[in-house]
Amino acid sequence: MDGFAKYLARRFLQFILVIFLGVSLAFLITHLSPVDPVEQSVSLMTNFGATDPRSVELLRAALSELYGLQGSFFEQYLAFWGRVLHGDFGPSLSSFPTPVMSLIMGALPWTVGLLTLSVLIAWCLGNLLGALAGYFRSNILLKLSGAAVMALHPVPAYIIGLLLLLTFGFVWPVLPISGGAQMNLQPGFSLVFIGSVIQHGLLPALTLVLVGIGSWFISMRSLVSNIVTDDHVVYAELGGVSSATIFSQYVARNALLPQLTGLALSLGNVFGGAVITEFLFNYPGVGRLLIQGIYSGDYSLVLGVTTMSIVAVAVAVFIIDLVYPLIDPRVRLG
Amino acid sequence: MFSILRDLLRFNVEFLVGFVLTALIFLFAAAHFFAPYPDTAIYLLPPDMPPSAEFWLGTTSRGQDVFWQMSAAIWNTMTFGLVVMILSRIVALAVGMLSGYLGGKADQALMTINDTLIALPNIPILLLVYFVMRDQMTWPLLAVTAALLGWNYDARLIRSVTLSLRNREFTRHAVFAGMSVPQVLVRQHLPYVMPVVFFTAMNNLIWAIGLEVTLSVLGFSDVNRPTVGGMIYWANQHQAAVSGIWWWLVFPIVAVVLLFLGLFLLAISINEYIDPRSRLSRMGG
Numbered sequence: 001m002d003g004f005a006k007y008l009a010r011r012f013l014q015f016i017l018v019i020f021l022g023v024s025l026a027f028l029i030t031h032l033s034p035v036d037p038v039e040q041s042v043s044l045m046t047n048f049g050a051t052d053p054r055s056v057e058l059l060r061a062a063l064s065e066l067y068g069l070q071g072s073f074f075e076q077y078l079a080f081w082g083r084v085l086h087g088d089f090g091p092s093l094s095s096f097p098t099p100v101m102s103l104i105m106g107a108l109p110w111t112v113g114l115l116t117l118s119v120l121i122a123w124c125l126g127n128l129l130g131a132l133a134g135y136f137r138s139n140i141l142l143k144l145s146g147a148a149v150m151a152l153h154p155v156p157a158y159i160i161g162l163l164l165l166l167t168f169g170f171v172w173p174v175l176p177i178s179g180g181a182q183m184n185l186q187p188g189f190s191l192v193f194i195g196s197v198i199q200h201g202l203l204p205a206l207t208l209v210l211v212g213i214g215s216w217f218i219s220m221r222s223l224v225s226n227i228v229t230d231d232h233v234v235y236a237e238l239g240g241v242s243s244a245t246i247f248s249q250y251v252a253r254n255a256l257l258p259q260l261t262g263l264a265l266s267l268g269n270v271f272g273g274a275v276i277t278e279f280l281f282n283y284p285g286v287g288r289l290l291i292q293g294i295y296s297g298d299y300s301l302v303l304g305v306t307t308m309s310i311v312a313v314a315v316a317v318f319i320i321d322l323v324y325p326l327i328d329p330r331v332r333l334g
Numbered sequence: 335m336f337s338i339l340r341d342l343l344r345f346n347v348e349f350l351v352g353f354v355l356t357a358l359i360f361l362f363a364a365a366h367f368f369a370p371y372p373d374t375a376i377y378l379l380p381p382d383m384p385p386s387a388e389f390w391l392g393t394t395s396r397g398q399d400v401f402w403q404m405s406a407a408i409w410n411t412m413t414f415g416l417v418v419m420i421l422s423r424i425v426a427l428a429v430g431m432l433s434g435y436l437g438g439k440a441d442q443a444l445m446t447i448n449d450t451l452i453a454l455p456n457i458p459i460l461l462l463v464y465f466v467m468r469d470q471m472t473w474p475l476l477a478v479t480a481a482l483l484g485w486n487y488d489a490r491l492i493r494s495v496t497l498s499l500r501n502r503e504f505t506r507h508a509v510f511a512g513m514s515v516p517q518v519l520v521r522q523h524l525p526y527v528m529p530v531v532f533f534t535a536m537n538n539l540i541w542a543i544g545l546e547v548t549l550s551v552l553g554f555s556d557v558n559r560p561t562v563g564g565m566i567y568w569a570n571q572h573q574a575a576v577s578g579i580w581w582w583l584v585f586p587i588v589a590v591v592l593l594f595l596g597l598f599l600l601a602i603s604i605n606e607y608i609d610p611r612s613r614l615s616r617m618g619g
Contacts, residue, residue: 017446018453025454026462033466040468154598155591156544158551162566162587170575218602265452265487272457276548290458291552294465302465306458313455 007331011321015314022310027080030303031073037299038063041093044297066090067299084311089304094296100304103289108312110180111285114201115274118208119263125209126216127259131252133217134224146217153214157273161207161280168203176200178282204281211273212266219262223255257328264320267313286312342607349607352599359593363412366405371398373406373560385581392581394565395572400585407560408589411546414477414561418542419535421481423488427531430489431519434496445493451486459483460545464554476555480545488534495530499523529608536601540594547590562590 030037041063042056064070067090068079083089089100129149133142152160169177181187182196227233228251236246275287282288286305293301325331342349371378377397385392391400433444463479464471499505499522508522549555550563553571557564569575569582 014446014449014453018450021450022454025459029459029462030466033463035466035468035470037466150598150602151595154540154544154594156548156594158548158563158566159587159590162583166575166583268453268455271455275457275461276552279552290461294461294554299465302462306462309455309458314453317453 004325004332007325008322011318015318015321018314018317019311022314023081023084023307024077026303026307026310027077030299031069031076037067038069040297041299084307089307090300092293092298092301094293094298094301100300103301104286104304104308107284107286107289110283111274111278111287112312114204114208114278114283114285115270117201118205119212119267119270121205122209122212123216123259123263126213127220127252127256129213130217130220131224131247131255134221134255135228135247135251137225146221149214149217152210153218155211156276157207157211158276158280160210161204161277164203164207164210165280175203177203180284200281200283204277204283207277207280208270208273212270215266216259216262220255220259223258224251227251227254260320260324260327264317264324267316267320271309271313338607342603346603346607348599349603352596352601352603355592355596356600359408359589359596360412362589363405363409366402366409369402369405371402373403374558382579391585392579394568394582395574395577395579396568400581403560403565404562404586404589407562407565407586408593410473410560411543411562411590412593414473414546415539415543417474417477418480418484418545419539421478422485422538422542423531423535425481426485426488426492426534427524427527429485430492431496431523431527433489434493435500435515435519435523437497437500441493445490448486448489451483454483456483456545457548460549461554464549471555473556473559476546476549477542480542484538484541484545488531488538491530491534492527495527496523499526533601533605533608536597536604540597540601543590543593543597562586 038060042060045059046056068076068083070076071079087101091097092100092103095103126149129142129145133139133146136142165177168175176182176199180197180200181193182200185193185196187193233246233250236250237243241250274285275290277283278285278287279291286309290302290305290309292298293305343353366373375398379389379393379397379399381393381395381397383389383393385400389399389401391404393399394403429444429448433441433448460476460479460483464476467475496519504522505518508518513521546555546561547563547566550557550561551566551570552563553567555561555564557567565586566583569579569586572579572582574580574582
């Protein structure tokens with residue numbers, strides 16, 4: 001139990017460090033940049049007439065208060081932490097006066113749902129296929145599916161998504177290519193609404209699965225083909241243990257441990273893919289919110305989404321770290 | 335070096351295909367030096383022409399020749415990828431080798447920073463950098479930012495190689511002979527680390543090119559400089575998929591997918607060459 005507590009303490013410290021560094025980084029990027037966000041917003045607003053000097057001055061003061069740009073550098077830094085801890089990034093400029101936080105909270109379930117499902121599917125399917133391909137090396141069918149999965153692996157999410165969109169949206173229009181659910185439906189636990197959500201989620205989820213599956217396949221296959229030559233596997237084979245038992249209990253189980261660590265390490269990248277996919281399919285998640293914020297020059301929204309996504313990825317990594325001891329008894333027993 | 339290349343080309347089909355693909359795309363990209371039109375000029379040719387004898391891959395709605403645009407675009411995208419790759423290799427080598435060789439507290443500190451950076455999502459941070467820089471975001475700046483985000487996986491890998499070299503006999507000899515830490519690292523350890531660096535370099539190149547395509551597809555780079563992502567960005571801006579100008583979208587996508595495939599095949603076959611176990615299993619059939 002002692003080892004377990006130590007493990008947890010170490011993981012928790014890492015978690016805190018990630019959040020500390022990520023939030024500080026977001027602060028530094030925005031505050032050290034040569035472009036003044038207040039001036040940028042002011043010029044964005046005065047583009048459309050309304051250039052009374054007095055009102056511009058008022059606007060400038062209001063904006064620098066809104067953005068937390070008053071006081072010394074260190075005071076601003078502390079104030080920024082206060083905002084993060086309270087989850088208050090002020091109102092969004094592009095959809096005034098809705099607070100940034102409630103925009104994020106509205107979008108978060110979509111992203112979390114899409115990501116959880118597609119990451120789990122990609123991870124399970126990639127590992128299963130990879131383990132089978134590593135264990136049954138001469139199977140033609142597994143070799144072919146491996147080649148297909150590996151060919152998709154280096155292609156970025158946007159290109160795969162665009163190909164799916166063109167195929168199922170224009171060439172053979174069978175699936176919705178935009179939005180999270182049908183427009184005129186009342187959100188709720190009705191069969192029609194849930195069906196519509198699933199239908200709209202199919203292409204984004206498929207994109208993320210196709211993007212993710214390759215790396216799991218490749219690393220699992222090489223892990224398994226190394227474990228197959230280990231002494232304990234050879235011994236079990238000589239002892240007449242059935243190949244199904246060897247595969248599931250002796251080989252795949254051992255190979256899964258580094259893959260779980262890999263899952264925790266890859267989440268940051270996976271989130272990046274989700275941002276792009278959401279934008280492409282106009283999916284109402286956090287990623288689309290971020291890109292819309294950038295297009296409309298909404299400083300609070302962009303800063304809020306970036307910070308919150310750093311925190312959210314850190315939380316997801318921490319959750320995987322908590323699950324890890326359940327699978328690896330060495331951590332549990334210390 | 336040349337004999338390795340010859341053996342790989344002769345005995346490794348993946349390497350052969352990857353090599354030929356990458357070389358063809360490189361030649362195609364290099365052809366933009368002989369382009370008949372300047373690559374940033376717009377509305378120079380009749381717009382929306384389908385592929386024909388005069389315009390091999392058609393023209394865009396902005397009056398550009400798709401063939402020559404693509405040639406320049408792939409060149410620029412590859413340049414970006416190479417710059418990111420070289421910069422991030424330098425950081426990864428420095429951090430990984432120092433961490434592995436010094437060990438102890440320094441190793442712990444460096445690896446804690448490394449693991450922290452791995453857990454940060456790259457795309458939102460890059461987007462934030464673009465957002466605060468806006469028009470001052472040039473591609474070298476983007477490359478430096480990407481390089482600063484793209485070294486941490488490989489630093490860990492390099493560290494593990496250096497860690498195993500640290501306790502070897504020749505390291506002790508070198509230290510007793512009075513070599514300083516940089517000397518030991520560069521002269522004694524670097525040759526052993528190089529194969530791993532080479533493999534990670536290929537993967538990093540793929541990652542960097544993917545990043546460039548992704549960011550410029552969204553319009554988050556200098557959109558007037560032709561890049562593969564930039565071409566898709568303009569095609570989307572002009573609704574090319576809806577108005578049936580398929581050649582504007584399809585050819586860049588095909589080119590970039592072929593480029594990724596070529597580089598990826600090179601990467602895995604080089605990895606296989608470096609790892610003797612998989613070479614043995616290939617010989618065993």
